[in-house]
Every structure is written in C-alpha cells, then in structure tokens.
Amino acid sequence: MLGAATRKEITALRDRYPHPRSAILPCLWAVQNEQGFLTVEGMTEVAEILHLAPSEVQAVSTFYSMYFQKPAGAHHVLICVNVSCALRGADDIVGHVERRLACPSGGTTADGAFTWESTVECLGACGGAPAMQVDHHFHENLTPDAVDALLDRLRSVPGAHAGAGAPPSGPHPPTAETPPLATAEGPPADDGRARAAGEVVAAPPTERAEMTGPRTGTTANPRGPRSKPRRRPRPSADDL
Amino acid sequence: MAADASPPTGADDGLVGITIDGKSTRVPKGSLVTDVATELGIHIPIYCSHPKMDPVAVCRMCLVHVEKMPKLQPACATYAADGMVVDTQRADVTKTREGMLEFLLLNHPLDCPVCDRGGECDLQDFAFRYGPPSSRFPITDKRHFNKAVVLSDRIELDQERCILCWRCTRYYDEITGEKELVLQERGVHTLINTFDGQPLTSVFQGNLPEICPVGALTHRQYRFKARPWDLQRAKSVCPECSYGCNINVDTRDFEVRRFASRDNPQVDDMWLCDRGRYSAESWNNVDRVRRPAVRRDGTVRDVSVSEAISSAARSLREVLDSSGAGSIAVMGSAQNTNEELWLLQRLARDVLGTPHIDHQLESFPGIGPAEHALAIADVEECSAVVVLGAEPEHEAPVLTLRLRKAATKRGVSVYRIDHDAGAEAIGELPAQGVIGVIADETHRDHAARLCAELGRSHDVRRLTITREVNGRGAKDVGVLPNSGPGYAGVGAGGKAGREILEAAAAGAIRALVVMGGSLWAGGAAELVERAAAKLDVLVVIDTRPGPLSRAATVLIPGHAYFEKAGTVTNTEGRVQRLRAALPPATQTPTETRVLSALAAELGAAGWPADPLHVHRELVAAIPAYGLAGNGGRADFLVAATA
C-alpha cells in the first residue's frame, strides 16, 4: 500500500489536469519517490485512482528511461557518452567510474550506494562536457578527481529517491498547500521485491548482456530489461 | 500507364475518382486506399491494418506512391481524394516493400518448422512474394525474448515472433475494452505482455491467434495438432448458443481440430467467444448411439434401420387406433436443423394428428414476430439499447462486443438494468431514433412490460435471446404446442414440454416420439425416467446415450450437428446454412430420411427426404423463410404484409 501522503499527492495530481490520465507521469514519480522504484502495488494504486487498467499504467511506465522497474541503489549516476561529451573525454570518465564502483554500466554497487550507467541520451549539458547527472542534478566539466570527490561525499548521504527530502513529483496545484513529502522508510529490501524471481523463464544462453524479457532476476538493470549501448563482444576478423 | 488513365472527376455525389495502377473507379469519400485496392483486385500487403480496427500505419508494408506527394504514403491510412493517382508497382515501392520485410524479419526467429502459424502465415507469404531471399543481418545478433509464455489455459505467447503490428493491443483496447495485452518497453526491446505477467481472463481470448498475423499468439488447444494443409474445412454455424456466429470447422482425420471465424458483419462481425470456439474438440470421441435397436419384453435387439422404422410405425399406429391422437406426443430439440424440425412437426400434426409437440422443457407461450424485430446489426443504428439482466450477454457473449462497438463507435447509449426495473431506472432516453430492448427467453414478460412502457413515447424494437443454436428455428417452424409453422394459429393447442413428460409419467400419454432429446433430457433425468418407465411406446432418434436411449422401445441413431447439412435460424431470425464437416458416425440415414420413411410407413408417402428438398418444401410453406433466402433474416412482420 502506498503511504497516505503519496495517495493524497496522486489524487491532487489527478485533479490538477483537464483529464485524469494526463497525471500518469507525475503519479509514477510519486510512487518511485516513496518506494524507490515502481512496485506492482504502486502502479495498481495509481491505476485505481486514475480510473485506468493497471496494464495501461505499466505500459506507460516501461516506455520511459527514468523509471526503475526494480530496486535501485541509493544514488543514481548517469554519465552521458553522446558526441559532445565523448569529444571531451566522457569515455575516460566512464572507464574510471566502472573501475571505482566495480560494477558494469546498469549495475548497482555491492553496498547499494550507487546505481550507475552510461547513456547515449544527451543530457543537455554539452557546454559543460563531459557531464553527468547524479540524482537528477547536473555535474559538468568532469575530471576523474571531481567524480571521486562527489562519489565519496554521496556515499554517506541517504538516497534521494525515497526518504525525506524527496522533491515533489508534479505540478503544484494553484491553491493547495505543497503536498507533504514521501516518508522516510527508504527503499524496500531486494528480497521483498523479488516478485519476478520465482517466475524466471530460462533465457536462451547468450554471451551478451541481452535482455530476456520482463521476467528477469533482481540483479538486472533497475530500469528494467532495456540496457544502454550494449558492449558487444568484438568479433575478430577471423570470425567473419 | 495509358495517357487517358486519369480518374473521372466532377459530380458532387459524395463519390471521388481515384486511379490505382491505371485502374480507375469512383468510391465514397472517406474510403481508404487499401479498401479501394481490394475492390479493384490489387493486392497491397498489410500487417497492422485490420478491417475492424482504426488504422495505425506502423508496419509500413502498404507504402505506395501517390502522385504529387513527396514521400510514399501508407495506403491503409490514406483516404481517397478526388483525382488521386496511386502506383503500387513502381521500383521505389517494390524496393521499399522488400526493405520493410527485411526489417520485420530482422529479429524474427527462424521458427517456421515448429510454429503453428506456418502455412497460413502472412509473414511467410509476403516474404515469399515481396521479400528478400535472405537476411543481411548477423544471426548471432538477433535480440531474444521469452518464448512459449503461457498467458492462460487457452493462449500462448511467443514474444520473439511478434512483429509489433499492434493488432492484439488494439483489439483489447477498441474491441473488448479489457486492455489485458499492452506494449511494454521501447524501441527494438518493445514486447507484448500482460500486467505483471498475470493471466488473461477475457472470454474473447480465442480471437487473438486469428488476428495475429504471425505465430506470436497461438491456441494452446491447437498447439502442434495440424498444419493448415492437413485440414478439411467446412462452413457452418457455431452450435453453442443462439447468436449464430459463422464459423469454419477445420477437421483432420475425421476429428474436429478447431473453429475459425468466418466474418459475417451482420452477426458475429468476425469475433467468436471462447465458450463457442473452444467447444470444438468436445465434438470428438463422444459416446454415440451407433446402431438401431428395438426393445420388446425387456430385451433389446439390434435391427436394421428399416426394421426399426417399421416397428416404430406399427407401435404408433396401434396407440393411435386404440387411444387416439391425444395420447401421442412428439418432442424435438433446439439443436436439430430446420428441415428436421419441419418434418417432425408435419409428422405430429399431419400424420399423427396430435397437438402435443414441443422442442424444449421450458414453456414458451405466446410468441409474436415483433419480438425479433431488432436485428443484431441494427443495434448499431439505435439511439439507445436497454439490456435486461446479465443473461443475454452471458448466453450470447458476442453480443457484448456488438454493444460495445455500438457504444464506442456509433454513439449508442447502452443501459444495463435489472429484469424487473422499469423505465425510470434508465433516465433520459433520446427522443429520436429507435430504442432497442434485449432480454433472454426467461424474462420476456419483463421485456414486454418495459417495451409497452417505453413504446408510449419512443419507437421500440425488441430482441429475445433464444436458447440453443436453433431454438428460434424450432419456434418458427412450429415445433410448439400453441403455434404452427410461421406462427399460424393451431386452435386449442396442446401440452408443452414438461407437461408432456408429466402426462407420460401419469399414463395419459402412451406414445412419445423424441428427436434430439439428449440435449435436454440430462437436465430432467428423473422426470424422463419416470415417463419412460410408464410409456408404452418410446421412439428415440438421437446421437447420445442417456435416459431416453436406454428406455427407448425403438432406438434410431441420429447424426451429430457437424455431420449434417441443413439450416438453423439464429435468435434474430437469420436462416443460415450448415455443411457437413465430418462423415456420419453411424450407418443410419440422416434424420430427414428417417422421418420421411416413418411417415411413409404411417401412410403418408411422397415426403421429401434429403435436406435440400425438405428445405424447399419448408420455404414454400413459410413465406418469411422464402423471403429470407440464404443467410437473410426471416421477418414475419414484413412477410405478413407482402
């Protein structure tokens, strides 16, 4: 069950728009802010309040890059590797982060502090390339040292997605008070959300980080099965 | 293209002139180019386009060249305009088709050898006709999804095979409104799925494998059972309810393998319900009455069919002479054909002279033709439709889809109220237009009262959802105690279904001829056994063993629904043909021949015997059926004034 404050926020969002369905995106943010990712229950409740089928809500949620379908780390690091950032050393930053955090792009660190990924989705910080976002805040003109300092500082800061300080998720109603923020419960533990684990269908064996459809295990990319520019094993000239 | 191939224009008659590949025609404004091409006999390959759904133009297979437009246009989403000139054969069009097929096949698995769709697959067919001979994409790099995902006991999903034509998601959105299948993810990782992997619950799931152009959605019941070229196909009507959905019956090795839709826009509109569709295999391996038999002094003896008929005639003649026509009764069933029922009521009235005749146990007094004035397709033309209770849609589920179509695409207001609610439960009804009222057989009286109330200020038309596949036909041809063929009066009338059995159990009725009674006997087994124990003569013509066949003094095997030809009449009065899909499981001639022979033995010679000739006699006797023709509605109101 979503917390009372979140339900209130979702209802207010619904009433803000000319048609309730338009509130889907900010309502999903409200769920992610409280629960750390889009839980099945959260999506079901959003559907109920917006008078939609849960399938419609999930269909929308999985289309967008920024929602987590599975639990994520406390902080989310997104490093741009599109052209402008790459021209100014983004790949070095990515390699550095990969070594420091000891997990590949799309993964979560062992201590649960960080989920990070490189992205081709231009973040709109090309003038300050190379750039990244941490918990949706821009950090530009990166150097490996600057990145280290930031990650070290954040390691001891609680996550922004759930807990006090999570920012409101949608347009403010013109006359109502700002809806109260999410509760300080933190993201649910992984095992509590391992709903899909029992339903895993054996994926065909591949050597790549191939997505295998929606029924993947909890160690998968929290964004769901879609992965970022995939690193294909480079076939040698002999293979061709 | 000839220089004078420009389309005729001018005249503001609501038509526009359009030319495709040099062929010109005039079509109504708002026609889609794909539909015009079909009319002209020009094939444009399509996947996402569907005759019952709005165009989406996502597969890009139908891209054609339209003069004066810089880019190729999707024919399925382009409306004919006056003077439009379309080319489907230009080099850029054919190259584009080949390119689109390469794209669609890029990540499509090479499953043909194990895919149920093989042989009736549009992807195979168009790839062969329009596509590249091979793919340039490295097979190692195809993306993979889950295969053989069990969505329910009926449907299996192979997410890899899906070409994302969106037909199944649009079906669930536009046609049923249940939204059980949706798109998830984005880009090349898009797939079809249910919410949180939950199973499908719709009663209309069985339509999914038919609308899916590939083998992504398949029937679990049919999985690995046959290739399309193994199947024999016969046109028929679904036997599960009175709605009369048109089906193709596909058999292999003399067993029914599946039902497929046969798209009658007047009735089913291309959709079947799961109860009807998946009843297909229940017609196989059924315990059957195989041989004629005669029971005398407690012993049962297998006999030839002519001996059985003679024995039946003798024993009926004996009861007639000693106790009179009033001690004989005749019962049919709502699963027999019109031709069989027609001869049965002739036997009762013309030969035996008895007024006691019925086709079901529930009584059905006072039917009038106005009760079926609302045709199924006319539901879409009403300004409002009132449905009494849940039964009409429970008994004929496909009605729900027609009502939904009327509401969402034609702006019809649909109200669902309790049987005994009055007009005040509905609120404000539109003043103009027709109000439709639909109820099932049991609640006819409520419907009649509501229609009388509404009829004071509105133009009201009724439809009663009758029971079983041919309940309506049985009533039309007069297998009723108080109504003759075409609802002609019959004087004092006779006993109805249950009354007949009660009278037999009490000894007032000594002889009973029953055809197809296994349909209803199971639901009144105790009464049937009591009646059978008391009857002197019980002539049973039937397919399935049961209380009637066990007690019969003369038993003649019947033919199953899929073993015979004839007509059945659906709830709105549409007379539709059945064709035999299976060879008979018994050596005995079909019911019409048996009845004709029995009549001859009873002194009435020269009856027609094969279903076609019986049909002609029936049609001559009931003008409304003559006017209905093949597949039309028998309208008794019109026939009365004709």
Next chain:
Amino acid sequence: MAEHRLLTKNFGTEGLQTLAVYERLGGYQGLREAFQRFTPETLVDEVKASGLRGRGGAGFPTGMKWGFLPKDVFPRYLCCNADESEPGCFKDRKLIDENPHQLIEGLLIAAYALQVNVAFIYIRGEYFDQRLLLERCVEEARAAGHIGTDIHGSGFSCDVIVHGGAGAYICGEETALIDSLEGYRGQPRLKPPFPAIKGLYGKPTVVNNVETLSNLPHIVQRGGAWFKSIGTEKSAGTRLFCCSGHINRPGTYEMAMGTPIRELLEEECGGMWKDRSLKAFQPGGGSMQVLLPQHLDLALDMDAVQQAGSSLGAGAMVFMDETTCMVNVSMRLVDFYHHESCGKCAPCREGTYFESDLMHRLEAGACTSEELNTLADICDNMNGKCFCPLGDTATWFVMSAYKAFREEFDAHCGAGSCPVRSGAAQLVTA
C-alpha cells in the same frame, strides 16, 4: 554585439529568476502591452509579420502555425516544448536556468493570441531542477496576477501547468509530446489530423519551442517589423547557438541570423582548441548532416545551410578536430537513435538496430566493404519511410559522413581496429 542580445540580455543579473528582479528589469510589461495594444487576431498578425520561425528544429513560421487553428473551435491548448533532447542542444535549459520568467511571459502572450485558457510546459524529466524552478516561478507569477482569471482586467484567463517527462527523446516530436501529455506512451500519432485541428484531448493545439516563446515579449514591445529587420530575409531575429566539442569556449551564444558561422566559431567560441584544425562540424544537432571547413563561410541562415545540404535545426553546433574518428561519431549518433526509437514502426525500430550493429562492427574494424553497401541500403530503406522524422534523421548524419569521409569509412573495413586512432573505442581527449 549588444543590440543582438535580446533573449540573453539580462543573463547573469543576480536574482533574475525571481519575479521581483524580472519585473524591475521590465518583465511582464510585454504581457500588459499585449492586452492593451492587441486583440488576439492582431497579435497573430504581428507575429506573422515578425517572420519568427520555430526554434525547435523544423523552423516553421510561427505566425503561420498559429493561423491554422480553426476559428470557432474551443477549447484550445498551447504546449511549450521544453523536451530538449537533441544531441548538442542545451539552449532551452540555459533560457530556463537564466531567465525562466521570460519564457512564462512569452507563453502567456502566446496563450492570449491563441485564446488558450490552459497552457502546458512539457519539460524533459532530466531537467529536474529546471522544472522545480519553473514551478516556483509559475506560482510567483500567479501570486502577482499574471496567471489566473481575468488577468490584469483583460477578460483573458489562463492557467499554466508545468509537466515533467520521464526520459524519452521522441516526446520532443509534437504529436508524441501530445500523446505523452495525454498519459499514453509518448509515441507519435498519425497526421492528418494535424495538432492545429485535433491535438491535445482532440482539440486544436499549438506546440511551440522554449526559445520561440521567449522571443514574444520582445516582439510585442518592440514590434514585428523591428524583429524582422534583424537577421536575414527568410530567417529573422537572433537565435541561440549551443556550441560544444573541440573548441576553447563551449557555451550558448546569441547571434543575429545571417552572421557567418566562422564568426561564431572564432570570435564567440574562441576557435578550435589545442591549436588543432577543424575537421568537420554539425550545424544543427545530431540529426543534421555533417558540414566541412569550407562551409564555415556560410551564413547562419536556415535556407543557406539547407542549400549546402544540412540544416541549422535546433541550433546545436558541434565542432570536431582532426583527431576525431568520423565513424566513431556516427556510431554514437546511431546508438542514440537506436536507444530513443519509440519502436512504433518497423523501419526505425529494426533499422536503427541494424545500423547500430553495423556501426559497432565497423568502428571496431570488423566489417566488410560489402556491409558498407548494406549500411547505405538500410539507410535508403529507412529514409522517408518511417512513421515520424526520428527514423529518417537516424540516417542523415551517418550517410553524410559516409559520403564526405568515404576513405575513412572504407579504411575501417577489415582493419581490425579504428585506423584513425588505432585501438581504443574512445573519442580522443587530451
């Protein structure tokens, strides 16, 4: 030059993001003048006369777009497209960061001209702080009476809703933006019907870019004719150009249309870095064809650049020096479209996947030259065949780079690794 600082004029002023400072500098005077001196119809005419063209990439004349709304159909809707996601583009973010009220004022002026009572700002999900800033500014404006019922006694009422996306480049396409705003997956819709006739919630809708709207307070106050006098015949006014890549001073620069590109590069951006020379540049963001050093003499003019085979698009300039591998750049862009393809139509969904596969192998030196022909053919099968322009633009840069740098592409075939920088898949840095 000073007279060409319209949008960026007050950038850097302390507190410009607050209503008080914005109004002190003349803010919301344009809105008042719009009410006082114009009717909705005459205001549309004024914008037509100004020659203002859309700043989101397509460059469609704004006044003409406004004129498509049917006269007697209400309600209408206005959506500000703040979904800026074009690679290389960050000007809208800059406008919002620096002068959010300028956008809000422009939005309200447009709403008045179009007789819209509910205006949306659809801002991409990644612009998180920018969304919060806009929401705060909208509330400030509301409290001051610029938003609400009977604004300043004009009889005109308007509400503003700031709506955040959640990460999808395709939502910058106007029908996909509408689809997303309605609460669907954010995929483009069939045209016709066009949004001006049947858009948001089935009503007439106009979608305008952040920068386009930000020009309106200035056009109202100083006149359409004045705006038309700046720039060139077909490209009026100034535009913001986001400059990035191998230059000394990456950033956003406001330039009068008609200025030579060379001036932008050398004077504003400080020229190429590290004493290197220009190899190639993108004039209009990742979707547009590559241009070469000889094109630096082109004027910043939509038609001039179009005639040279590319487009100024969204005004995003990316400059690449001689160490850059054009195959690597093409690969990244192709990956971008593959990642952002909404998946609706087969040629884009599968074609970008095919392109991406090919480009990765090409970049690694593991492709054959036959496969380069395949790449060109794939692009030909995509271009002009997709449901929306995303699939088409997914082919433009790579095909233009292939044509302009043919030997470089050929040299990758079977080379075993990138011949430009021998080895690593990274674009060069220090």
